[in-house]
Amino acid sequence: MKKNNRKLLFLLGTVLMITTACDKDLQPYDSKSDETALAGPDDLQTATYGSYAGLVSADYTRFQHILGEYSSDNVALSGTTTDPLYNVYNYTDFPGNNITTSFWRQAYKVIFSANQIIGKINDGTSPALDQLKGENMYLRAMAHFDLVRFFGRPYAQGNGNNPGIPIIKTSQGEEFPARNSVKEVYDFLITDLLKAASLMNIKKDSRFASKEVAYALLARLYLHKEDNAKALEYADLVIKSNRYSLLSTAAFKNYFRSIPESNPETIFAIRHILADNRLKGAIGSMYYNDPVTLSTGWGEMYASASYVKLLAANPNDARHSFIELQLAANGDTLKRGNVVKYFVNKYNWQEGVANLSSPVLLRLADMYLIRAEANAKLGNAGAAISDVNIIRTRAGLSGNQLYSTSDLKGKASVLDVVLEERRLELAFEGQRTSDLFRNNKPLVRAYPGFHSLDRFNQTVAASAPRAIYLIPDRELKLNANLTPNP
């Protein structure tokens, strides 16, 4: 009996040892806790890279592009698709649109990431930390600005007194924030960007934010706000900083194949490396399909006939390099859905990879055109025309292809000259729709494309409800404080 008891005790002892020795405090292998991930300056730098990585997400880069450009008159869709980009293109946004929903999510993720870091850094700790704080403030501002231009009405309508988007300033903010007015958002962004600019004193290359990057975004923001004097001031600051220079005409033709850090004209771009190649999910895949292999993209969104016509006014215009007419083996013009196949290549062939590109969000040419528009609106016709001509000259135009105050080449106003040049220069860079609606101009499509019943004509007034997007249905369902867009 005793012997048995001993055996039993031994057995039970062993079993207890085995079963309780198991450690239950397991930690993941690819993540760290909040506290350790933001502990020191190096960690904050890594987390700041994380804020930028949030932009690399297709939800940000690609959808920012679609929402900004597909609604413009620069593009023509050559067929229907179940992808909601179709609804963005033809102004039939619907509740549950994955593009608006995902962009909203990703923009606020970037904002959260930035807020976490901003909250950890006290001003003046060190130049490096001030710089990081400034970069995150810039990223936070940029994400808010993109949100407000997609989901809020242009500032010019009602002087900013329409609903904008919720401002999220801290990582422990309200659970159910309401929409701030467009004006409140702009005011917040201006304060933030000025502070960011003052904090950033390290000259980082165009993959990262720096003082001039904040100024460049301020210039654009003031332009949207119709504060033309300020827009002029900040565009001027960037141009005169001498950190950037326009590419030569020859180099310009390959602008978008170069990497941002080696491109002197780029102010800020979202750097994509080979590992970030989105293949058919890349911006470039919808515009382009490698004509040799016909395997790299969808190639379904083309340069519109109206844009092609505008460009064709000057056959030597270097900006022809960014569109490629597709021809059949026998030389016939190729079409899809009766839309002539003009591939757009601004998002292809970085480092020799078909769909790789680092989308350029701010570049020097834009600063000249912002200064030109501000000058035009302020009545400084000469200065405006002069900046436009700088851009045209770089595009290889000369002589009577350039404007003068006495020769607007049939344009009604200097502003029209500037806006047309913006369209020519910044086509497919996500600016066109905003440029129309913020200037209270309608979008007019009169070219082949799947945007209307007759697949030709479509007009959208700047005041149309659908000139902006619906607040994502999911957010309206979860947050009763949000008001919908009609």
Added chain:
Amino acid sequence: MKKSYLKSTNSSVRIRMAVFFLAVFLLAGRKSASATNLALGEVHSTLFSNSFNLKENSRDRIIRGRVVDEKGETLPGVSVQLKGTTVGTVTNGNGEFSLNIPADNGTLVFSFLGFTSVEAIIGASGTVKVTMNTMQSALNEVVVVGYTSRSISQLSSSVSVVSGEKLRDVTSNNVSSMLQGKAPGVIVSASSGSPNAEPSVIIRGSSSITAGSAPLYVVDGVIGGTVNPVDVESVTVLKDAAATGLYGSRAANGVIIITTKSGKAGSNQVNFSATTGINQVSMGNFDVMNSQQLYDYQKTFWNPANFNRDRPATLLSQDTDWSDLAFRTGLTQNYTLSVSGGSEKTQVYVSGNFYNEDGTLETTGRKTYNLRTNVSHDISKKVKLGARLDVGFNKFQEDASGNYGALVGATRNLPWDSPYFADGTLKRGTEPGWIGREQDNFLHGWQYNLDDTKRNSLSGDIKLDYFITKGLTFTSSNRVSYNNSKRQLYYDVRAKAGSGLGRLTNDMAFSSSLITSNRLLYETSFGKNNFSTIAVAEAEKNFAERNALLGQGFVAGLRVMNAASQILSSGNANGSINENAFSKGLVQVDYNYDNKYFLVGAYINETSSRFGANNRTGHFYTLGSSWILSNEGFMQGNKTFDFLKLRASYGSTGNAQIGNYQTLGLYSFSSQYSGFSASTPSQLANPDLTWEKVKTANLGLDVSVFKRVTLNVDLYDKTSEALLLNVQLPFTSGFTSVIQNVGSVKNKGLELNLTTLNLDKGAFKWETNFNIAFNKSKVLRLDQGKDIITDNGFSPATIVSVGHDLNSFYMRKWAGVDPQTGDPLWEKITKDANGNSVVTKTSVLSEATSQFVGSYTPDFTGGISNTFSYKAFTLSAFLNFVSGVEVFNSSRTSFDSDGAYETVNNMLPRDEWSRWQKPGDIATHPRAVFGGNKNSNKLSSRYLEDGSYIRLRNVNLGYTLPKSLLTKVKVSNARIFLSGDNLWTGTNFSGADPEVSLGQNGGNSADRYPISKKFLFGVNLGL
């Protein structure tokens, strides 16, 4: 005696031992004085030698004998008693006994639970051979429940047993899918008809939202493990708390216990079975338009000038049936060779199986090689060793056409596009003139691409039984299992999906699991009181890692990573490691009085690494009782009832089926920016996260009447508390969701299982089994009463809301077609001045109001099988059914989209559908408009359909060859059969198949791999 029409006992030797002990103790109780005075050593020698020698005077006569069942297998533990006296013994492990009787003659009474008692008159020879027959009731089956085995009649809990034979009527390589419709309350649903698909299994309704709803699988008594269907002896489904109790901590969704076959002492048995046949795709009510139909339809909504230009009548000369090109008649083969047998001390079961199923979709298929060895060996009188090894090699082949895949191409591609050039070579789809949207010919990709997965799995068990002392047994079960798999997905440079470079993804995964379960069992009895106590200590550690790599730049046809010109690092290359650990302690006490009254109670304590440091351990308990009325004196002699039992149980079980590390606030380091390592906020912390608990009350009735009808009824009420839930957060928080313990859900239901012997006349016999289960779910409570809405924009939104079914759809409600304009209409709900809801209609989707529009919880599910036998012929038919379930047919957003997409094919409208043509038309479908009619095809209740169906899962006609024919060729038995799976489905659903996953985020029918009909021929040989 009639042969048992249900499967007779097939208990393992181990189970018999337990019963044997119990019988010994019963007897010992009666002989209290002498038995308790015996020295322990003597008891042992008595138990393990061949006699139980009661000291009586020398003139006694010794009677020897052996007891077997109707199959000739020995029965240990049978009580043998001299009639009218207290003299008696029990049979030993070999079914033998010897008994000293104080007289020259008399009558011996043999009794054993689950068997009809037998009386035998002692003859002159002094030896008795007795054959005992199983009582004709399923209630006598010995089942493995928790960590012990019981005859069903002794259970206080709700269990369903499916024998290996019943399981294997359909031909498949997946135990879960074979279980469909065979046990009440067990809902098996597959979202795909691919031979590689894993179905979802839900027992008694889903009681979880975010945590998994899959039951716990237990193979041969130990959590986890692998099993090939051919080796299954039986499947036991544990449903209520009393049954699942011992697995309680992880058993909130029920437990499926699989017992594999084992060898038996005696003659060697060699069995060979072969099944082979064909599979054909079953498209149900679904068909797409042909060339002319699509042409005529498009003409109705195109601008005429554009139509004449882009859709010339010459298109009609081409009419490609893409579906016909995508699907084939496949081959299914299933061969098994098994050998079992052994000696008194050692028993062995060995089987080898080869299974091959060609999917009906070209290029898809599954091949499985499986080997199992189960050995048990008595090392000594006190120690018994068991070893089980299951080794599998699997190869899965999937459609590698690339891009959207052949399933999409088969239905979406246009009949106007030809897959071939004039010279018969294949087009890729990118040629000028190709009209279809995806510009993809899957036949072209199939020439070069490959998607296959190889998987090795191994599961090894070592089990040690140590009979320490009288009534006390220590058992240690230990399992090591691992899975190794490698998937290669290769897109050749020549194929469109190769993106002009050729791409290869290698995805390697490894997982291992270690578990040790140590049990101490003590059984005792005094008088008519029987006790059984078990204490268990268990620990488990699971590990999984994965590595995936993407390379590109391959010369045509080369598909090893070594040949890549570029290796892409992040994004498509990733690695992960995951771990979790569990440990548990439990105690269970079983008590019964005189085999009439049963009580069982258990306490379980389990700790898991998955929960927060503050709340890592869960406590669970169960209580069950039952009363066998038919064993009462007042029921004796009753001719109607063969068996009557009432059961009641209550208890709590747990659910830990969430991801690992979910309680921590985390930054993920899986991204980079411009090549710099980056960290991003990935998860909100919740250190209080703890076990989800389900409390189940169960009332049951088991009745068997007229030796023909057996009925089991169960009523249950299952309430989950501290529900684990991914609470959706507004995106403005920076996160999508956070996992929390929130709220409570109740599932109530009724389950019936009826087995009847309808006819048994001479050579003709007809049996029926019918099972049905009704379940209703209701959300009782949520954190702060807040609704939980899940809306990802591309599958139907669902809502969890107090007072509603757990699986509720929350969408804009379709209100038909405006008769004046032909526009789509949805309901818009506004409040009037008095706060009353006013319902109006709108044709602007964003103005319409999201509301409750139905649920995908079925009202009832079940199955019915009929078996007819006449002499050597048997015919069986098995139907399963699901009723009252709403299924969102999301394919219709494309196929039935009112002109939205002119470059994809459309489904043929059903007869009862009508299209709006002119003002005044009352129609089901809006006016077709080029490019779409006011977003009429976006998510709304328009595409919600009744997904009820009844399916003829299997018909089997078998013939047993006469012995006379077989003896010449030295075959002991042979059976041939013809079998058909899924031959007919009755449903109103407009898609290819109404069966969808009814698990979490279920109720959605997208482009699914259709199920196949199988026509098979098989032969079973016993040597």
